Amino acid sequence: MKKNVKIAFFDAKPYDRAWFGAALKDPLFADTDFDIEYFDSKLSAATARLAQGHDAVCAFVNDRIDRDVAAQLEAAGIRLVALRCAGYNNVDLEAMWERIHVARVPAYSPHSVAEHTVALLQTLNRKVHVAYNRIRDGNFALAGLVGRDLYGKTAGIIGTGKIGKILARILSGYGMRILLSDPCPDGEFAEELGAKYVDRDTLYRQSDVISLHCPLTPENRYMINEQSIALMKREAIILNTGRGGLIDTRALVEALKGDRIRGAGLDVYEEEERYFFEDWSMAPIRDDILARLIQLPNVVLTAHQAFLTEEALGEIARVTLSNIRDWAQGKALPNEICYHCEEDGKYPGCIRESSGSCWTDEPAAETSRSRPEDTRIHGVPVCTKAFSPESERFGDEDDPCADGSE
Numbered sequence: 001m002k003k004n005v006k007i008a009f010f011d012a013k014p015y016d017r018a019w020f021g022a023a024l025k026d027p028l029f030a031d032t033d034f035d036i037e038y039f040d041s042k043l044s045a046a047t048a049r050l051a052q053g054h055d056a057v058c059a060f061v062n063d064r065i066d067r068d069v070a071a072q073l074e075a076a077g078i079r080l081v082a083l084r085c086a087g088y089n090n091v092d093l094e095a096m097w098e099r100i101h102v103a104r105v106p107a108y109s110p111h112s113v114a115e116h117t118v119a120l121l122q123t124l125n126r127k128v129h130v131a132y133n134r135i136r137d138g139n140f141a142l143a144g145l146v147g148r149d150l151y152g153k154t155a156g157i158i159g160t161g162k163i164g165k166i167l168a169r170i171l172s173g174y175g176m177r178i179l180l181s182d183p184c185p186d187g188e189f190a191e192e193l194g195a196k197y198v199d200r201d202t203l204y205r206q207s208d209v210i211s212l213h214c215p216l217t218p219e220n221r222y223m224i225n226e227q228s229i230a231l232m233k234r235e236a237i238i239l240n241t242g243r244g245g246l247i248d249t250r251a252l253v254e255a256l257k258g259d260r261i262r263g264a265g266l267d268v269y270e271e272e273e274r275y276f277f278e279d280w281s282m283a284p285i286r287d288d289i290l291a292r293l294i295q296l297p298n299v300v301l302t303a304h305q306a307f308l309t310e311e312a313l314g315e316i317a318r319v320t321l322s323n324i325r326d327w328a329q330g331k332a333l334p335n336e337i338c339y340h341c342e343e344d345g346k347y348p349g350c351i352r353e354s355s356g357s358c359w360t361d362e363p364a365a366e367t368s369r370s371r372p373e374d375t376r377i378h379g380v381p382v383c384t385k386a387f388s389p390e391s392e393r394f395g396d397e398d399d400p401c402a403d404g405s406e
């Protein structure tokens with residue numbers, strides 16, 4: 001029998017409707033009856049109640065799924081959040097643990113993001129954004145438009161996963177020297193490219209272009225700050241198509257105002273949630289930092305569009321629907337993510353590889369059988385009970401199953 005899944009789709013844009021609509025016609029999904037209700041609103045504590053009556057939620061980068069929203073979704077009967085993006089820093093995974101599964105699209109088109117990073121770099125470096133506006137005004141003067149050859153310069157790439165590696169190859173093709181930084185270095189890749197892993201301070205000191213391609217975590221929030229900028233060359237261009245929170249934007253604005261660095265190409269902004277993806281052209285921008293960024297001539301800002309290619313949108317729709325279908329059919333969830341998973345894809349401490357899912361919905365006895373014997377993960381005591389409202393998990397202070405936040 002065809003499985004029916006009711007999906008509350010938040011922050012829906014016309015291109016989402018178009019690409020998900022097209023993907024639904026794929027014979028791949030003939031065995032599932034997807035019933036999608038599109039909501040324009042972002043998912044937040046104020047809108048979570050819209051999920052009532054659905055089985056799953058589909059969310060994007062600026063839908064905030066914190067503890068409060070997680071509780072509301074659980075109460076509304078939601079058992080899966082299907083992220084239609086790779087990053088998940090907007091989700092409180094600890095709050096979702098054993099309540100609501102979370103799946104994502106780990107890779108759609110890393111090329112889309114790497115290529116957009118190059119677009120930002122070349123626009124900024126050759127001042128195409130200034131030239132474009134001048135010429136529309138009939139101003140054909142070249143004064144002030146001097147750029148630099150990228151050939152022979154040094155690019156420092158922070159985060160050498162899927163996107164960082166593609167960018168490294170592209171910039172290597174320009175004849176740039178490539179420096180890399182990643183807690184999990186890929187020596188084979190570096191050797192093949194003639195690139196070199198260095199510590200982050202060396203990368204800051206030696207690079208003409210610094211590009212961020214790592215996930216946002218509590219440890220690397222504000223990795224670009226006053227101190228790191230102080231190490232950089234005056235000619236440095238900073239590129240961020242990763243996550244806004246990787247940069248202390250106040251410190252960046254000060255550096256850009258004072259010509260301490262050459263420029264910044266940004267696709268993400270730490271406070272983007274309020275403005276990005278929406279039309280604010282008829283309203284004042286009340287975020288002074290954002291307003292300043294927009295106004296600076298040595299900044300090129302796009303509104304989180306690096307992913308926005310036809311190839312990426314098609315893949316996002318296909319993988320998101322596959323995740324939802326697999327979950328609805330009780331199959332393994334290879335794209336599930338939980339707070340026991342690790343960024344490098346090896347997932348120590350997470351049972352997903354052995355059980356097909358980060359946690360199972362099975363009765364307590366079976367669930368604890370499939371867990372590792374050690375009930376501490378990353379040094380933290382871990383609850384081995386299956387969640388059920390009757391399990392009194394909030395009752396006992398010494399019980400690892402008790403919710404520490406209370």
Ligand SMILES: NC(=O)c1ccc[n+]([C@@H]2O[C@H](COP(=O)([O-])OP(=O)(O)OC[C@H]3O[C@@H](n4cnc5c(N)ncnc54)[C@H](O)[C@@H]3O)[C@@H](O)[C@H]2O)c1
Nearest residue numbers: 087159160161162163182184213214215220241242306307
């Ligand atoms: N702007 C966009 O439209 C867009 C689209 C997709 C992804 N992204 C962002 O790009 C990031 C990278 O995507 P990906 O597909 O290449 O991810 P990935 O998981 O393939 O690679 C991330 C890499 O970062 C490394 N890393 C983790 N912490 C680090 C640190 N502190 N310093 C240096 N490296 C670190 C990891 O070891 C890994 O190699 C995502 O986390 C997401 O935030 C943005």
